[in-house]
Amino acid sequence: MKAYFKKYTLQFKQPSGTSRGVLHTKDTYFIFLQHNNKTAIGECNRFVNLSYDDKPNYEEKLQEVCKRLPNEKENILQELKEYPSIYFGVEMLLKDFENGCERILFPEVINEDGFHIPINALIWMGSKSSMQKQIADKLKIGYTSIKLKIGAIDFETELDLIKFIRKQFNVNEVEIRLDANGAYTFNDAKEKLQQLAAFHISYIEQPIKAGQWQEMAALCESTPIKIALDEELIGVIETQQKENLINTIQPQLLILKPALIGGFNGTNQWKSLIEKINGSWVITSALESNIGLNAIAQYTALGYTSFAQGLGTGQLYTNNIPSPYTTDVNGLHYNKNKNWDVSLLQ
Numbered sequence: 001m002k003a004y005f006k007k008y009t010l011q012f013k014q015p016s017g018t019s020r021g022v023l024h025t026k027d028t029y030f031i032f033l034q035h036n037n038k039t040a041i042g043e044c045n046r047f048v049n050l051s052y053d054d055k056p057n058y059e060e061k062l063q064e065v066c067k068r069l070p071n072e073k074e075n076i077l078q079e080l081k082e083y084p085s086i087y088f089g090v091e092m093l094l095k096d097f098e099n100g101c102e103r104i105l106f107p108e109v110i111n112e113d114g115f116h117i118p119i120n121a122l123i124w125m126g127s128k129s130s131m132q133k134q135i136a137d138k139l140k141i142g143y144t145s146i147k148l149k150i151g152a153i154d155f156e157t158e159l160d161l162i163k164f165i166r167k168q169f170n171v172n173e174v175e176i177r178l179d180a181n182g183a184y185t186f187n188d189a190k191e192k193l194q195q196l197a198a199f200h201i202s203y204i205e206q207p208i209k210a211g212q213w214q215e216m217a218a219l220c221e222s223t224p225i226k227i228a229l230d231e232e233l234i235g236v237i238e239t240q241q242k243e244n245l246i247n248t249i250q251p252q253l254l255i256l257k258p259a260l261i262g263g264f265n266g267t268n269q270w271k272s273l274i275e276k277i278n279g280s281w282v283i284t285s286a287l288e289s290n291i292g293l294n295a296i297a298q299y300t301a302l303g304y305t306s307f308a309q310g311l312g313t314g315q316l317y318t319n320n321i322p323s324p325y326t327t328d329v330n331g332l333h334y335n336k337n338k339n340w341d342v343s344l345l346q
Contacts, residue, residue, distance in 0.1 A: 001035040003069040005044070005062045006345065010289055010317045017125030017152065026287050026317075029062060030345055031089050033069060038101035041342065042093030043292035045259035046085045052235040052260070053083040061086060069093075081237050081262065088263030092295035103294055103323075103340050109301035114334040117300055118308040119327065120145035120177060125152040131161055139168065142329040145175045145202075145308040151183025155192060162199045171200035175308075182209035182231060189219055197224035203253050206230045217249045228253035228282070233270060234260050246273045253279055255310070257286045258296055267299070284310030290323035297325070297332055319344060 010026045017023075029044040044062065048054055055061075061083055068076055074094055080087040095105035109115050121143040123134045131148070138146060146165060150158045165176055178201055184192060189207040196204065203226035208215060210231040220227050229251045236242055254274045256267045271281055283300045285293050293314050300309055312327040314320055324338035 001033065001070040003031065003033045003066040005029055005031045005059075005066055007059075008289070008345070010287075011319050012316055013318050016316065017149075023287075028289055028292070029059075029089070030289075030291065031062065031066060031069075031093055032345075033093055033097055035097075039342075040093050040097035040101045041103070041291055041345070042089035042091070042096065043259075043288055043295070044085045044089035045286060045288045045292050047260065047286055050231075050234065050260065051085055052237075053085055058083075058086075065090065077265075084237075084262040084266060085259045087266070088259050088292075088295070091263040091265065092292070095295070103291070104298075105295055106298040106302055109298050109304075110334065110336055112336075114324070114336045115298075115301045116331045116333045117297060117304070117311060118145070118306060118331040119312045120147045120175075120308045120310060122310070122312075123148045125149045128153065128157045128161065132164060135161060135165060139165070139174070144173065145177065147177040147179060147310070149179045149181065151180045155195075159195065162196070162201075166199050175202040176200070177202050177205075179205040179230070180207045182206050184208055186212065186215040186219070190222075193219070193223050193225050201225045203228045205255055206232060210234070213245065213248045216251070220249055220251050223252075226252035228255050230255040230257075237262070239269065242269060242273055246277060250277060251279060254281045256281050256283045258283070258299070259286050259288060259292060264299055271303075280307070282307070282310055285313050287313055287316070289317070290314045290321045290325060293325065294323060294334075297334065321345065 007027060007029050010028060012024055015022045015024055031042045031044060033040040046054055046058055065076060065086060077087060077090060092105060096103060099105060099107060121138040123131055162176060165174060184207050186208055205228045207219060236245055254270050256270055258267050261267060261270060274281055285296050297311055311332045314325055315327060321344055322341035324335045326333050
């Protein structure tokens with residue numbers, strides 16, 4: 001039995017605008033565990049300038065993990081809390097290994113038709129015209145949940161884009177989700193939330209920067225729109241610290257990105273905490289390849305909900321790993337009659 005890792009650079013089909021600039025490529029890491037001519041695969045999705053484990057010694061840590069994995073297996077997880085993306089990679093690798101190295105991590109979610117999960121359509125940051133075209137294209141094919149990244153262009157222009165949707169579809173026909181990525185000051189956010197409320201927004205992610213617990217708590221207490229925490233969860237590792245955050249801020253929702261919060265285990269902890277205060281959650285991918293997306297999708301299907309999740313980035317890349325997944329207006333679909341092709345990783 002041997003373990004090793006490989007760095008892999010995903011190539012975007014077209015430049016994609018995010019709060020961290022325009023992305024042309026996205027590096028990720030795959031870890032492998034080989035035994036008896038079978039290979040289990042996990043993805044360690046370190047996100048530069050965002051992941052808590054975006055550290056200079058990342059590859060050294062991966063090397064150490066691969067050296068110890070064959071003998072220690074799941075016992076190594078307890079030492080990886082400071083490396084949430086590696087934790088998640090090891091979790092999915094071991095799930096794959098346990099289930100025959102066929103990329104089936106949770107067999108119970110796959111029925112004769114595979115499975116599907118409803119998803120929102122994501123509108124990437126860009127000029128007003130490019131964002132409006134994205135919106136028009138998604139609405140034309142029938143998406144009923146639209147998520148806009150805001151805070152990069154001026155607010156009036158963003159309001160115009162929201163009005164563009166609401167002139168065509170009411171709140172019962174199309175839901176609008178917003179992601180501010182911490183773009184606003186506290187006072188700014190209070191005013192903008194009031195203006196946005198007129199358009200029946202489903203929720204807004206991270207209106208102010210992470211780390212301002214008291215200010216975020218004040219917003220959540222008086223907001224006319226549900227507030228979801230996203231970046232706020234990154235780097236909050238200890239259980240007591242997680243409880244303190246939820247009890248202090250009292251958010252309405254959490255955006256759960258397994259690669260950034262410690263995989264299945266970390267996601268389970270956050271789900272439990274938000275449900276204790278009658279809040280809810282949305283599971284979202286973070287530009288993984290189809291290997292990571294597969295793990296997140298199967299995990300998400302365990303707690304199936306008709307509420308659209310934030311999955312479906314698999315079609316962004318020219319060199320993604322061919323998989324049984326497709327996305328369309330009805331959601332993310334797993335077709336068990338389609339095969340994986342991991343030859344790109346060899």
